[in-house]
Amino acid sequence: TDSRYVNPSEVDWYIQQVLDEDGLVQNALEELGLKTLRTNWDNPNIDWRDTKCALFRTTWDYFHRFEEFEEWLNKVNSQTNLFNSKELIYWNLHKGYLFDLEKKGIRIPPSLLIKKHNNNNPPNNLSSYCNKTNWEEFILKPAVSGAARHTYRFKRLDLEQYNDVFNKLILNEDMILQEFQNKIISKGEIALMFMGGEYTHSVLKKAKSGDFRVQDDFGGSVHHYDASDDEIKFARKIVHACSPIPA
Secondary structure (H helix, E strand, O other), rough: OHHHHOOOOOOOHHHHHHHHHHHHHHHHHOOOOOOOOOOOOOOOOOOOOHOOOEOOOOOOOOOHHHHHHHHHHHHHHOOOEOOOOHHHHHHHOOOOOOHHHHHHHOOOOOOOEEOOOOOOEEOOOHHHHOOOOOOOOOEEOOOOOOOOOOOEEEEEHHHHHHHHHHHHOOOOOOOEEEOOOOOHHHHOOOEEEEEEEEEEEEEEEEEOOOOOOOOOOOEEEEEEEOOOOOHHHHHHHHHHHHHOOOO
């Protein structure tokens, strides 16, 4: 988990949710006779060689400390067994995986990957990338991110006001530019869960009125959802396009 959620001095509704969900997993494992320890990934007092395996749950600070997390991931991979493999975890941390899936025939939202600036890749302004498309409404976000960090929604007429934030971000990290999907507002975001390559259940995440971010950090809500056969078939195709298939 994240160090903020190990022994919090104050517990709000969000932290309680993290504690409850991690607790359900921990209790289920212990009912199977396994000895478990819940700790933060960057705990300096843990020797991961003393564990048989490590399960990633709520490491929600990795996108703020990506270089440090990357270094730790490479180290811990040689000390214990990971659910899932280091290669699969690392691939999934960067939203460039969308383009890998697209090459395998998976339909993704219309998207552009914009690599961070370096001497061989001089930055263009945001307008130049938007003008490569015929989209009228956009989403801009980091390729490594979570909890809607630096996620912006804007229309073509308003894009100039986002040039400054884009120019700052692109100096340090890759960015993704996407066509905004209106179904996020009208329907919500469906999350389908698979365990061992097989569908188990799904939820519908909805943004609060007036917002587009479905994360509960911003007032989003989670609802029961019965996925259709076509949705499950599509999700299964995605999962089986991963190599290896996620555990």
